[in-house]
Structure formats: structure tokens, C-alpha cells
Amino acid sequence: MQTLTLLANNEGSVEQASRIIRAGGLVAFPTETVYGVGANALDEVAVRKIFLAKERPAWDPMIVHVSSREMLESMVIATLPVQFDQLFCAFMPGPLTLVLPKSPRVPDVVTAGRETVAVRFPAHPVAQRLIALSELPIAAPSANRFQRVSPTTAQHAMAELGGRIEAILDGGPCPIGVESTVLDLTADKPRILRQGAVTLEQVQKVLGEVVVVSADGPHHGQNGLPSPGMMHRHYAPRTRVVATDAQEKGLAELARQVSQRRVGALLPSGWKVSASVGFDWGSWGNWTVLASRLYAGLRWLDEQRLDLIVAPLPPAEGLGGAIRERLLKASAVPGNT
Numbered sequence: 001m002q003t004l005t006l007l008a009n010n011e012g013s014v015e016q017a018s019r020i021i022r023a024g025g026l027v028a029f030p031t032e033t034v035y036g037v038g039a040n041a042l043d044e045v046a047v048r049k050i051f052l053a054k055e056r057p058a059w060d061p062m063i064v065h066v067s068s069r070e071m072l073e074s075m076v077i078a079t080l081p082v083q084f085d086q087l088f089c090a091f092m093p094g095p096l097t098l099v100l101p102k103s104p105r106v107p108d109v110v111t112a113g114r115e116t117v118a119v120r121f122p123a124h125p126v127a128q129r130l131i132a133l134s135e136l137p138i139a140a141p142s143a144n145r146f147q148r149v150s151p152t153t154a155q156h157a158m159a160e161l162g163g164r165i166e167a168i169l170d171g172g173p174c175p176i177g178v179e180s181t182v183l184d185l186t187a188d189k190p191r192i193l194r195q196g197a198v199t200l201e202q203v204q205k206v207l208g209e210v211v212v213v214s215a216d217g218p219h220h221g222q223n224g225l226p227s228p229g230m231m232h233r234h235y236a237p238r239t240r241v242v243a244t245d246a247q248e249k250g251l252a253e254l255a256r257q258v259s260q261r262r263v264g265a266l267l268p269s270g271w272k273v274s275a276s277v278g279f280d281w282g283s284w285g286n287w288t289v290l291a292s293r294l295y296a297g298l299r300w301l302d303e304q305r306l307d308l309i310v311a312p313l314p315p316a317e318g319l320g321g322a323i324r325e326r327l328l329k330a331s332a333v334p335g336n337t
């Protein structure tokens with residue numbers, strides 16, 4: 001199959017993409033976080049094609065993207081938890097995904113057989129327009145092959161899924177660069193299943209107490225991991241990644257230890273580290289910029305035929321928490337669950 005590139009600044013292109021969605025095809029599209037690959041969420045056959053294109057196992061559920069509160073409410077059962085209103089007002093549209101009890105309208109293939117559905121109302125105008133013109137909720141995981149680095153440009157999405165999907169809507173680079181925060185409202189207490197673009201501190205401000213579930217934590221329910229996508233290795237380039245908490249000194253030390261090999265670094269501006277190749281990541285502490293360049297950096301380093309990629313770990317504060325989690329997962333040893 002030949003994958004069309006459609007320029008999103010042209011209204012005709014977004015219309016064309018919505019016709020592909022309505023006809024049961026797959027379209028990659030920009031959101032404020034990363035590119036997603038979408039299909040009509042109500043069409044079981046179309047959703048199955050996403051699993052095939054991504055080589056994603058059927059047990060990993062997808063997020064349903066909507067373009068209005070009304071559409072969101074039609075995906076879940078009628079009585080919404082009390083926190084819903086507060087969260088909707090504070091963060092939607094935006095990079096927050098809520099896990100809620102699912103409506104019978106949502107096919108099981110979308111939720112991997114769960115009684116819950118993950119819903120998100122993206123802020124990106126192209127994503128909103130595509131959903132609104134399709135007049136359908138769109139099931140969409142990130143537009144990468146399973147366990148690989150999420151795409152933040154149309155070119156990345158093409159490299160991952162070119163030849164496997166009907167079209168890519170090119171809306172330029174994604175402004176945030178890390179995925180949405182996944183917040184589960186179906187447990188006793190609200191719990192964050194995946195840290196992301198809306199920070200823990202921001203959610204706490206609205207809800208008070210919030211639990212953060214770690215992939216290693218004791219919170220695994222009867223279905224195993226509360227969020228199946230939380231398995232260890234994820235967001236990973238092909239090249240091995242080693243991440244360190246020891247900042248500039250630690251990074252320099254890591255690079256020195258393997259100096260006879262080709263080492264690349266995600267390198268904060270001004271840090272002195274003698275790696276074979278450095279990706280100029282941005283100012284340390286400016287987590288907004290570092291988040292937006294994280295996946296592009298990992299992808300670029302992965303193309304440099306290196307033996308190893310080294311990276312410093314941000315502290316678990318604000319958006320740093322999401323970057324930290326991604327780097328820890330990228331550096332997990334393959335084969336770990």
C-alpha cells in the first residue's frame with residue numbers, strides 16, 4: 001500500500017483524511033503530544049488494522065479520541081465520577097487521558113476486553129478537525145511500531161508506518177513531545193497509570209490525593225498490570241540506552257567507561273562529555289524544551305550507528321517526571337516482561 005502524505009494546513013486534506021477514516025482506513029495525524037495512528041473507534045475491523053500495522057499485541061488497549069464533551073460522554077457509561085467535571089474544566093481539551101467505565105458502544109477490540117475505556121480530547125486543531133469532520137470517535141495509539149520511539153513529526157510516522165497505512169496528515173512537529181498523562185478514575189482513588197504532559201503536581205492541585213502507579217509497584221489488579229502498556233521496555237530505540245541520575249559528571253563517566261566504542265549522548269547544552277556523537281538536547285532544567293526534543297533526539301542518535309546511547313535522568317518533578325519515566329523505559333533490558 002502506498003501511504004499518502006496530506007498537508008494538514010489545507011482543509012481539503014483534512015477532509016480527505018476524514019473520508020479515509022469513514023471508509024474504515026488508517027490515518028496518522030498530529031496531536032499536541034505525539035502523532036497517533038487512527039481508525040473509526042466504532043468499527044471493529046478498522047481498529048484491528050491498527051494492531052496489525054503497529055505489530056501491537058491485542059491485549060494492549062487503545063485511547064479513544066473525541067472532539068467534544070458530548071462525544072466523550074457517549075463513550076462511557078452515564079454516571080461519571082465526581083472528579084470528572086473538575087478534570088474536564090481544568091485540562092480538556094488537552095494532554096490528559098481518563099480511564100472510565102466503558103459504554104457498550106465501544107467494541108471490545110478497542111479496550112482489549114476491559115470494562116474500562118481510555119478517552120482523550122486532544123487540543124491540537126488538526127486532530128480536533130479530523131475527528132469533527134469524521135463525525136466519529138477515533139481510536140489511536142501513538143504512530144510507531146510496538147515498543148518503539150513515538151513519532152513527533154510526520155516524517156517519523158512515515159518511517160514507522162509508511163506502506164502500512166492509507167495516509168499521514170502532516171501538521172508539523174508536535175509541540176509537547178511526550179504522551180498524554182493517563183489517569184484512572186475507576187479505582188478507589190484516582191491513580192496515574194502513565195506520567196505525561198499534564199504533571200502530577202497539576203493533577204494534585206485539582207484532585208488532592210492522587211496515587212502514582214509504577215510498573216514495579218504493588219497495585220497490579222486481577223488483570224495484571226493496571227495499564228498494560230506500562231510493561232518495562234518501551235519508547236526504545238534499537239541502540240542500547242543507559243541513563244544516569246548523576247548528571248554531568250555521571251554522563252561523562254559513563255561515556256569514558258566505554259570510550260573504545262561509539263557512544264552517543266543526549267547532551268544538555270554546555271555539558272562537557274566526550275562522546276563520539278552528541279545530540280544538542282537543550283538547556284538542562286528547561287523540561288518543556290527537553291520533552292519536545294526527546295524523541296527526535298533518540299531517533300537521530302539511533303541512526304548514527306552507535307554501540308550505546310547515554311542520557312542524563314531529569315528529577316521526578318513537573319514535566320521532568322515524564323521524561324524520566326520515558327528514559328527509564330527506553331533503557332530497560334529487552335525481554336523484561
Ligand code: TXA
Pocket residue numbers: 031033034035036037060061062063095097099111114116117118120140141142143178179180181182193194226227228229230
Ligand atoms: O498522547 C497520547 O496519549 C498519544 C496520542 C496519539 O494521543 N497516544 C498514546 O497511545 O500514547 P498509546 O496507545 O501509545 O498509549 C496508551 C496507553 C497504553 O499504555 C495503554 O495500555 C493505556 O494507555 N490504556 C489504554 N486504554 C486503557 C484502559 N482501558 N485501561 C488502562 N490503560 C489503558
Ligand code: MG
Pocket residue numbers: 141142150
Ligand atoms: Mg505508544
